[in-house]
Amino acid sequence: MAVYTQIDDAALDQFLARYEIGTLLSFAGIAEGVENSNYLLRTDAENYILTLYEKRVNEAELPYFIGLMQHLSAAGLQCPVPITDKDGDILQQLSGRPAAMVSFLNGTSKRFPNPKQCFALGQTLAQFHLLSADFEMTRKNGLGPDDWTALLGSIDTPPEGMPENLLASAADKLSAIVAQWPDNLPSGAIHADLFPNNVLFVGDELTGVIDFYFACHDLYAYDLAVCLNSWCFDSDGSFNITKSTALIKGYQTGRPLEADEIDSLAILCSGAAMRFFLTRLYDWIHTPADALVKPLNPLEYWQKLRIHEKAQSPQAYGIW
Amino acid sequence: MAVYTQIDDAALDQFLARYEIGTLLSFAGIAEGVENSNYLLRTDAENYILTLYEKRVNEAELPYFIGLMQHLSAAGLQCPVPITDKDGDILQQLSGRPAAMVSFLNGTSKRFPNPKQCFALGQTLAQFHLLSADFEMTRKNGLGPDDWTALLGSIDTPPEGMPENLLASAADKLSAIVAQWPDNLPSGAIHADLFPNNVLFVGDELTGVIDFYFACHDLYAYDLAVCLNSWCFDSDGSFNITKSTALIKGYQTGRPLEADEIDSLAILCSGAAMRFFLTRLYDWIHTPADALVKPLNPLEYWQKLRIHEKAQSPQAYGIW
Numbered sequence: 240m241a242v243y244t245q246i247d248d249a250a251l252d253q254f255l256a257r258y259e260i261g262t263l264l265s266f267a268g269i270a271e272g273v274e275n276s277n278y279l280l281r282t283d284a285e286n287y288i289l290t291l292y293e294k295r296v297n298e299a300e301l302p303y304f305i306g307l308m309q310h311l312s313a314a315g316l317q318c319p320v321p322i323t324d325k326d327g328d329i330l331q332q333l334s335g336r337p338a339a340m341v342s343f344l345n346g347t348s349k350r351f352p353n354p355k356q357c358f359a360l361g362q363t364l365a366q367f368h369l370l371s372a373d374f375e376m377t378r379k380n381g382l383g384p385d386d387w388t389a390l391l392g393s394i395d396t397p398p399e400g401m402p403e404n405l406l407a408s409a410a411d412k413l414s415a416i417v418a419q420w421p422d423n424l425p426s427g428a429i430h431a432d433l434f435p436n437n438v439l440f441v442g443d444e445l446t447g448v449i450d451f452y453f454a455c456h457d458l459y460a461y462d463l464a465v466c467l468n469s470w471c472f473d474s475d476g477s478f479n480i481t482k483s484t485a486l487i488k489g490y491q492t493g494r495p496l497e498a499d500e501i502d503s504l505a506i507l508c509s510g511a512a513m514r515f516f517l518t519r520l521y522d523w524i525h526t527p528a529d530a531l532v533k534p535l536n537p538l539e540y541w542q543k544l545r546i547h548e549k550a551q552s553p554q555a556y557g558i559w
Numbered sequence: 560m561a562v563y564t565q566i567d568d569a570a571l572d573q574f575l576a577r578y579e580i581g582t583l584l585s586f587a588g589i590a591e592g593v594e595n596s597n598y599l600l601r602t603d604a605e606n607y608i609l610t611l612y613e614k615r616v617n618e619a620e621l622p623y624f625i626g627l628m629q630h631l632s633a634a635g636l637q638c639p640v641p642i643t644d645k646d647g648d649i650l651q652q653l654s655g656r657p658a659a660m661v662s663f664l665n666g667t668s669k670r671f672p673n674p675k676q677c678f679a680l681g682q683t684l685a686q687f688h689l690l691s692a693d694f695e696m697t698r699k700n701g702l703g704p705d706d707w708t709a710l711l712g713s714i715d716t717p718p719e720g721m722p723e724n725l726l727a728s729a730a731d732k733l734s735a736i737v738a739q740w741p742d743n744l745p746s747g748a749i750h751a752d753l754f755p756n757n758v759l760f761v762g763d764e765l766t767g768v769i770d771f772y773f774a775c776h777d778l779y780a781y782d783l784a785v786c787l788n789s790w791c792f793d794s795d796g797s798f799n800i801t802k803s804t805a806l807i808k809g810y811q812t813g814r815p816l817e818a819d820e821i822d823s824l825a826i827l828c829s830g831a832a833m834r835f836f837l838t839r840l841y842d843w844i845h846t847p848a849d850a851l852v853k854p855l856n857p858l859e860y861w862q863k864l865r866i867h868e869k870a871q872s873p874q875a876y877g878i879w
Contacts, residue, residue: 247670248667248668248669248670249670249671251667262761262762263667263761264665264666264667264761265663265664265665265666265667265759266667267589267590267591267599268589268590268591269587269588269589269590269599270587270588270589270590271587271588279587279589279599281665343585344585345584345585345601346584346585347568347571347583347584347585347586348568349568350567350568350569351569439585441582441583441584442582
């Protein structure tokens, strides 16, 4: 939860005069989002989300993220539509920050999505991959396998209260993952962070995919593996094969998996678990005690990684 | 800015099933409010604000605040309407906190309201006082002159960087204010915290008065004095008599001031400045460094107090 930048009402009026979006009716900072400041803005015509990009976001990469949202929304994916001002510009400056306005999407995120919602996510993820195929910009995944090794190397000692051999054990597991990492699978623009909090539903109907700020060029099946990690575990830490079956089935209605993608699923899931274990471990160590956003426990993904290691075949994920 | 309590989506669904308010379309914690957690909730029918009352709020006093909102909204004041559930109840429990839902009001607050907006505020403040006259519940002002003395007495040393004689000087000024404090002026239910951030406008039209959690029984003209302090100073710290003239004129269209209220205006303004100086000073000293909500500078109200001390007559506020 975060609103890092306060916006003065006079500065806001001046900013909104750039757009043809009607009369401002309400404006409120919202507690969603970790990296940026987000505001819900209502006019007599529509609802919008205004985002101010905070320090952790690389301004040079914004045209990629915004371009991808533009491309996918125009192609029919339910995602935010970037709003152009009277001059046709999307990226602006407001209160000393890069800023952009996008359409508001109905829906709320589900902490523990049900199988129907997992199926809908699978369908939408396939649609994302199919529709992004002719998106021309590209961005390297800044959190791929090479970066995991560097990330782990940057950590000297495990945080207090975590197992002493955690780093050595992680290094072993990481070597095994990197050694088996597939490099000839179908790839393209992926979301790369499609956790439940980034997907909106009204009832079981999926109404939106948000937060494109980790999107990059990588393996399609890796994107699926990120979703299997974040959507298909129950609150007690166990893997829910009913949900994974539904998610993969939904995905295959749009984009059937190739044989080598299916064969690689377990290692891709291990890699995805490793990625979130490592970034959470890093944030756990480096987040100041007084930060607005509290770090997430890395051990959740350590447990998931161990479950994926035991998956001997695609059947473990519900593929028969 | 604050959202202290996270609400699980399953708990929210269960909570909303108590109401007849349509299908949930979106739900977001908002950064407004210091004392409580506030969420903007949209259904296919309406927009609502859901408030979770945090620890600083005395649960026993909630029926007064909610009753006052009910009374005033029913009488025609533009303020939130408390929403009853299917059983006719307003106060609920959610995520371990007392909770209530109210109607959402259009409008945004103005950091530096213009004279037209000050006039509109005056009109609405008079309406508040007239309409609350037959509200039967009552609540003592927990931050009246007696409490100021106790508050000042609880502070041992001025915060670092503030004048060394600040506390002694404040004690002198406070004695003078208490000695001159009027006790026979018209009184009733007042808002007691009607700062610009608690009043909403669309353009210059006042669309709502919010945040009733300091409301209490006290002098009507003291409520006006709080507004003169918070609405009629410019960003450079100077008193803007054009704004105060407009505010008082607006007020008198609804409720003409009595002669002894006019005579007491300067001392009531000094008292109001003292009240916010002291609570800010207290918060400045007692807010932990890692708090979500940063304390406001008390010296802003010290300067205002000095300006009111120089006001020799009602003319200083624009009353001729």
